[in-house]
Amino acid sequence: MSKPIVLHLGDPIRHNPELYASLAEQFTIINPSVEERQRPAFLEALRSRKWGDFSAIMRPFWVTGGEMGRWDKELIPLLPTSLKVFASAGAGYDWADVDLLAEAGILYCNGASASSEAVADMALYHIISVFRNMQWSNMAARAGDAATFLDAHQNAPYTAHNPQGHVLGVVGLGNIGQVIAKKASLAFGMKIEYYDPFPKTAAQEAAAGGATSHPSLESMLASADCVVIAAPGSGGKLIDATRIAQMKKGARLVNIARGGLVDAGAVVDALASGQLSAVGLDVHEDEPNVDPRLVASRQATLTCHTAGGALETNIGFERLSMENVRNVLTGQPPLTPVNKHLFKQ
Template identity: 75%
Template sequence: MASKPIVLHIGDPVKFNTSLYEQLSQQFTIIRPSEAERQREPFLQALREKKWGDFSAVLRPWWATGGEMGRWDKELIPLLPSSMKVYASAGAGFDWADVDLMAEAGILYCNGASASSEAVADMALYHILSVFRNMQWSNMAARSQDRAQFVDAHTNAPFTAHNPRGHTLGVVGLGNIGYTIATKAFAAFGMKIIYSDPFPKMPEQEAAIGARRVEMDDLLAQADCVVLAAPGAGGKKILDAEKIRKMKRGSRLVNIARGSLVDQEAVADALEEGILFAAGLDVHENEPEVSVRLVKNRNATLTCHTAGGALETTIGFEELSMKNVLAVLTGQNPLTPVNKHLFK
């Protein structure tokens, strides 16, 4: 009798979708390396020694663990067995894996972006509203226990606050999350939508939200508020000091994507110089550290990388990662492939 395909489960045990995990356990041999085995050097050595055999899939159902070995890069990926077909991970981003190199090796990378779209989009709307309505200024003053600060915010914040309606929202990356953000902003706030993405949406999708695709520099020049919703830029920054200076003067920036996509010191400079009026950042360049300059700036709304942090997201991440493994190893199409288009 042929042996079952092996699935390498990295990270914490499944907490919610236990019946689905049991289904996987019956169809495949699941091996879960210990935390010590998942550290970079022990993990690489285990791969060299084929400690876990010729596994067919890697399952990472919990985004907070399973990343102890660091980035899946040109050092690690060549050590993977030729039998490996899919890496299915929780989380919307994929900056911990070189998905291009995986595609060259014939390995599908599947993420969990669709499970977090609702939560991340809601957080983006919170930040959009905050940067238009001076909510951080008001929040800081209310918590200060200082009468003068309270009165100052109450009296003066309205003079630079605006309703989002009628303003132009520029979305960088109109994938699952970006499109959900645009849909909500269009419906709830009545905003005009422009977007920059190498892959255009279908005409009917654009028409549904009144969206118009433009080049990146045009988006920066036209948008009253720029929202970053791109999964990554190959290690490059989407907004460095030069790009930020191309933004419409007095505009706003919201980042719910990746902190590494933005030069935060350049953001602080732009706020102080008036190039940007306000910024809303859920993700930060050097997490868990946050720029001290931004912390002190009342026009900077800051949250702790919690945009996707809803229970529904966690449950969905688990489920989607397991369903992707199940689909690929049973000869079906993956649910959320990131790099399938890169396959030769």
């Protein structure tokens, strides 16, 4: 019998050659070229069954292998019925309609557990920055002007606070949210509250710094001194002008999830009115374009979508994509399934 076919989308493996060699012994791996991955060519290849009845797709890196664009109602119906699993790097999956994949019987697996440490560390960077108004100090130190330096040196401390004892509200207590909560509790002595449509067990809450669940997002927003978004990037705007108005006056907002979850214009208005005292954004609504009003604001700490950008993350993404494919095709449980709960029983 011929070996199952695995479609490898993106650059060659860099970090786990032994695992890839093992995979190549078990399966036939096809690596479409960059030209073949462009959307028109990719769709035509699927229509013509160019790669046969492949059983799995793996995308080991988050910056390559996505040239075909969104996996949507145009693309997904063209996939062969033999396809069982799509395993991709990255924690977010806003570029793939995982519900449609589930309807087609295709399991989607992400790389969230590989990036949890790096993303959580970036979240802590932003949390300390928005509490201590570090952006004011950072901008003043680089201004090259003595008066600006001394202004921040003398006055920024009157607007800064220690995170200790404040309530951190986590939106989405998944793999990444749980690590953020644990680190913030242990490092800063913060009180952890969260909202998740799938409430966690008592053991999971205890491990996440003694996190307390809220029955609604609105309830949590009203309670938190700082809100961290760690939810999957799907379903449109999560934080808009209405939701910001539900937060405490002078609260802080951190987003390390997906830029599209936050209305940048509403954030700018809230900073100007004082409804928000500071924001920390690793992801942005219109990447790579960042709202110039945020760029100019000393109340906004900004990074360029690098929360997961550690070497260990890339190694883990690559490994997980291959291990998920291997497990599913050999009848073992997937390691990081995203849409398994959407499958019809």
